[in-house]
Amino acid sequence: MERWLGNVLRIGVMISAGLVLSGGILYLCHYGATAPGYATFTGEPERLKDIYGILKSALSLHSRGIIQLGLLCLIATPVMRVIFSLGFYAKQKDALYCLITSIVLCLLIYSMAFAK
């Protein structure tokens, strides 16, 4: 179990770092010479805020969309770890920890999909 969970985490971080890096290079090629706008808060556009928007933007090879997809993979990595743990506890027929893990998973899904 330990080895599997470790691999889930490692692969998740590697995929997301790869996406963020390649999106980042594209981003700097496109916008490198412009002035950054982090000092005033405007919020991100709709297409960079939810899963469908991010996927669409990344698939059309927009640099900021690719970075955001990488960050989404990163946020999903601990969630995948929890899903795998649930599988292991189910296999061990550990009802108590299946329940505990499910509560954590529900809270995570709620935050990613519904909460604002």
Place this chain on the structure above:
Amino acid sequence: MNTIESTLLIGLGSVLAGLIGALTGLGGGVVIVPLLTLAFGVDIRYAIGASLVSVIATSSSAAAAYIKEGYSNLRVGMFLEIATTLGALSGAFLALILSPRYIAIVFGLVLLQSAYSAWQNPKEVIEPKADRLAQILNMDSTYPTSNGLRWYHVQNVPGGFLLMLIAGALSGLLGIGSGALKVIAMDRIMKIPFKVSTTTSNFMIGVTAAASAGIYLNRGYIDPGLAMPVMLGVLLGATIGTHWLMKSKTQTLRILFSLVILILAVEMIFNGLKGKF
């Protein structure tokens, strides 16, 4: 300054933060937000979003390495993650209500606490008695020592749970891992051996940060252009730091870093009081 220059500078600062954070065991997350807001003038909401993402990256990659060594207590971690994710959700909602200047002041206070914790030496006290609730939750376990595997009994589960709620809330409000507070909850209150506490805390930080990062993403607080150098930089620095950690004594560095944190704490509180955020 154009985007290439600021990206490189922010990336460099993040490598340094990740490196020193890993070397001292204090985590780089605590200095990212002060660095971005005070030195680069980034809006605190974008800074918190970028910091959260970097916290997930470092904790996940470090946890992957630690988990194989057999220190982390996965059951304790999973049970307490109920508290930290609940806390993280409430922290992220609190961030909507509180004005940025108060967030900066709370941040400063938390920095003061982690500067203080750098001066504490871990004490190893193993409880001989088993606790009923911990037994029901099947939490007692072993950890590797130089004399082979050693048993420990987990104590005071409700007390640890309560402190984890607070640790989660601070993580969601400030975009940090709150590793220091998580370790206190396990090591001091639940009497879990120090090395087990630190590795289990590391393991929990990813899930805690993911709970609030989802909300920040939905809200549009995570800017890809800013999060990119921060995440890659901190990850690179922390990876170098953990490999280096095996070979070097870090007590002096720890003291120096705690002084840096102290200065940042005063700066955050001062600027918060003056309403500069």
